Amino acid sequence: MKGQKRAVSYQWRLREVMAEHQIYATTELVPLLHERGIDLSASQVHRLVTGTPERLSMAVLAALCDIFAIEPSELITTDAVNIGVRKTAGGNPPARAAAAGLRPKRARITDQR
Numbered sequence: 674m675k676g677q678k679r680a681v682s683y684q685w686r687l688r689e690v691m692a693e694h695q696i697y698a699t700t701e702l703v704p705l706l707h708e709r710g711i712d713l714s715a716s717q718v719h720r721l722v723t724g725t726p727e728r729l730s731m732a733v734l735a736a737l738c739d740i741f742a743i744e745p746s747e748l749i750t751t752d753a754v755n756i757g758v759r760k761t762a763g764g765n766p767p768a769r770a771a772a773a774g775l776r777p778k779r780a781r782i783t784d785q786r
Contacts, residue, residue: 678756683749685725690741690748699723702740709736 696702699719706713711733713721720726721733738745 679753680756681751681753683725683751686748686750687722687737690737690743691722694741705740706733706736709739711736 691697691702699722700715702718702722703713703715706718713733734745734748737743737748741748
């Protein structure tokens with residue numbers, strides 16, 4: 674697979690996991706995190722629940738897994754697909770060399786009255 678490009682994506686499922694455990698308010702998560710040594714403000718927890726984080730502390734991930742008794746793969750699902758490599762017009766050196774010797778004809782404007 675060397676040279677094959679892949680697009681990777683992930684889905685953050687914290688809100689779904691919370692609902693599965695009958696936790697619907699983000700503020701309910703604040704004390705549960707605090708019990709595990711994670712001190713986040715209510716607004717930080719709200720962003721964590723309602724958004725998709727690009728970076729996540731391993732301590733926060735471990736605390737969330739402990740709170741809900743789940744594995745990280747249940748909180749973050751991933752996907753990867755192959756991306757087709759597009760061929761460029763200039764990819765064939767012999768054709769490019771042959772085209773280099775060609776010159777366009779100069780246009781001549783004539784009066785056709």
